[in-house]
Amino acid sequence: xxxxxxxxxxxxxxxxxxxxxxxxxxxxxxxxxxxxxxxxxxxxxxxxxxxxxxxxxxxxxxxxxxxxxxxxxxxxxxxxxxxxxxxxxxxxxxxxxxxxxxxxxxxxxxxxxxxxxxxxxxxxxxxxxxxxxxxxxxxxxxxxxxxxxxxxxxxxxxxxxxxxxxxxxxxxxxxxxxxxxxxxxxxxxxxxxxxxxxxxxxxxxxxxxxxxxxxxxxxxxxxxxxxxxxxxxxxxxxxxxxxxxxxxxxxxxx
Amino acid sequence: xxxxxxxxxxxxxxxxxxxxxxxxxxxxxxxxxxxxxxxxxxxxxxxxxxxxxxxxxxxxxxxxxxxxxxxxxxxxxxxxxxxxxxxxxxxxxxxxxxxxxxxxxxxxxxxxxxxxxxxxxxxxxxxxxxxxxxxxxxxxxxxxxxxxxxxxxxxxxxxxxxxxxxxxxxxxxxxxxxxxxxxxxxxxxxxxxxxxxxxxxxxxxxxxxxxxxxxxxxxxxxxxxxxxxxxxxxxxxxxxxxxxxxxxxxxxxxxxxxxxxxxxxxxxxxxxxxxxxxxx
Numbered sequence: 001x002x003x004x005x006x007x008x009x010x011x012x013x014x015x016x017x018x019x020x021x022x023x024x025x026x027x028x029x030x031x032x033x034x035x036x037x038x039x040x041x042x043x044x045x046x047x048x049x050x051x052x053x054x055x056x057x058x059x060x061x062x063x064x065x066x067x068x069x070x071x072x073x074x075x076x077x078x079x080x081x082x083x084x085x086x087x088x089x090x091x092x093x094x095x096x097x098x099x100x101x102x103x104x105x106x107x108x109x110x111x112x113x114x115x116x117x118x119x120x121x122x123x124x125x126x127x128x129x130x131x132x133x134x135x136x137x138x139x140x141x142x143x144x145x146x147x148x149x150x151x152x153x154x155x156x157x158x159x160x161x162x163x164x165x166x167x168x169x170x171x172x173x174x175x176x177x178x179x180x181x182x183x184x185x186x187x188x189x190x191x192x193x194x195x196x197x198x199x200x201x202x203x204x205x206x207x208x209x210x211x212x213x214x215x216x217x218x219x220x221x222x223x224x225x226x227x228x229x230x231x232x233x234x235x236x237x238x239x240x241x242x243x244x245x246x247x248x249x250x251x252x253x254x
Numbered sequence: 255x256x257x258x259x260x261x262x263x264x265x266x267x268x269x270x271x272x273x274x275x276x277x278x279x280x281x282x283x284x285x286x287x288x289x290x291x292x293x294x295x296x297x298x299x300x301x302x303x304x305x306x307x308x309x310x311x312x313x314x315x316x317x318x319x320x321x322x323x324x325x326x327x328x329x330x331x332x333x334x335x336x337x338x339x340x341x342x343x344x345x346x347x348x349x350x351x352x353x354x355x356x357x358x359x360x361x362x363x364x365x366x367x368x369x370x371x372x373x374x375x376x377x378x379x380x381x382x383x384x385x386x387x388x389x390x391x392x393x394x395x396x397x398x399x400x401x402x403x404x405x406x407x408x409x410x411x412x413x414x415x416x417x418x419x420x421x422x423x424x425x426x427x428x429x430x431x432x433x434x435x436x437x438x439x440x441x442x443x444x445x446x447x448x449x450x451x452x453x454x455x456x457x458x459x460x461x462x463x464x465x466x467x468x469x470x471x472x473x474x475x476x477x478x479x480x481x482x483x484x485x486x487x488x489x490x491x492x493x494x495x496x497x498x499x500x501x502x503x504x505x506x507x508x509x510x511x512x513x514x515x516x517x518x519x520x521x522x523x524x525x526x527x528x529x530x531x532x533x534x
Contacts, residue, residue, distance in 0.1 A: 035442065035443075137297075166296040166467065167296070167467070167469075167507060168523070168524035170510070171510035171522070195514060196511065196512040196516070199515075200513075200518065200521070201518075219517075222515075225514065235441065238442045238444070239441055240474070241473065241475070242445060242452075242471060243474065246445065247446055247449035250445060
């Protein structure tokens with residue numbers, strides 16, 4: 001469903017993404033973990049067409065992609081952003097936020113589609129005419145997911161979808177994402193700094209540092225902490241919580 | 255010193271709203287010595303307001319009440335504003351979450367540390383500069399002389415947070431309140447910053463209140479943890495005893511964290527019991 005071959009993105013003389021290749025089969029969930037500045041979000045921005053300066057080969061939904069995307073492309077691929085406080089227009093109701101993609105793509109039947117999208121993300125009719133400030137953080141992220149799903153895409157890009165949320169709300173959103181992927185046979189590409197979140201949702205995970213993929217692991221390798229690369233081993237250890245001795249042994253990998 | 259460093263009894267913070275009084279902190283009691291005390295809770299649990307109450311730095315409109323609020327024998331409830339100012343920063347200090355919003359964007363970071371030092375200690379400009387450089391070194395900044403002249407936009411998040419910690423520790427406080435000091439940082443940088451705080455607590459015999467939403471992190475870092483929910487402390491735990499948590503809220507929070515080996519099944523979801531809001 002997604003094929004990325006030697007993707008490179010440069011900002012001035014800084015190489016944010018440096019020859020990254022990976023493939024995600026249809027219906028799979030693929031994760032990218034990395035620390036800030038590793039280039040993981042840049043990959044998502046290239047894939048969804050927000051970043052148009054790149055080189056390499058990109059095949060999404062069986063079509064080779066150029067920097068500019070067609071309108072039809074966005075019916076295949078949608079993105080959910082990190083911060084639901086920032087990604088919803090504060091002066092538009094939920095109804096209007098959900099109607100906009102339908103209007104852009106000339107899809108009718110707004111009433112039913114919006115009602116169904118809300119139902120699928122676990123919101124009720126009572127939320128439909130509320131403004132974002134009248135919703136909790138978790139409810140807002142549900143709206144953002146509904147907005148991405150309302151065009152019935154086959155691919156969902158998720159950029160740190162739970163890192164702005166409390167852990168109890170995070171669990172609810174992760175469960176929702178699992179269910180939606182099962183029911184709609186969606187393909188996910190998830191980016192996060194949280195190894196456990198990625199390991200939970202994704203069958204395969206790439207560890208990224210300084211623009212490159214350090215290594216790729218499957219769910220079982222992560223669960224058993226079988227890292228081949230020292231960078232991954234260090235990341236795994238640091239994710240377990242504070243350890244004075246481990247802090248002493250930290251190495252910078254640039 | 256006799257008695258605890260900090261003694262808090264029945265702390266309450268409320269806000270008057272058009273729809274009645276909203277109680278954000280509802281009777282928090284604890285005391286601490288020169289140790290690392292964690293306060294954990296989700297958004298709206300009252301953990302940050304509890305931390306701010308200790309410095310009497312509450313947003314306008316907030317009403318603070320307590321049966322007792324003493325810091326090293328000083329009654330913070332009745333202390334005059336001048337007396338509070340003499341304490342704040344000098345003996346009782348606070349590190350905020352995000353260096354981007356807490357540092358002055360148009361002043362080199364080194365000068366900000368020196369300025370903070372001179373505000374609390376009698377020192378010449380030169381002495382303050384020396385102290386600032388020493389503090390930058392203490393928080394393991396590799397080239398303190400170079401970084402001294404950097405503006406906040408020229409430093410990374412981790413470095414900015416270390417600058418903040420250097421600034422707050424320069425006057426050698428007895429108690430540091432750190433509100434999510436590492437949440438904006440990568441896990442490895444977070445570990446390094448915590449190691450610095452850890453060493454400073456043990457070397458200087460400082461008390462540290464570490465406020466965070468991250469149960470695992472607080473459990474591994476602090477000596478003791480207060481778990482807050484709905485403005486109350488629902489449970490106090492020895493940090494290495496998180497596994498023996500009794501309160502259903504604490505247990506629920508631990509259970510709903512995804513783990514590396516949790517598999518792809520559904521995570522348990524926290525069911526909130528209205529009874530948790532009742533006094534213990």
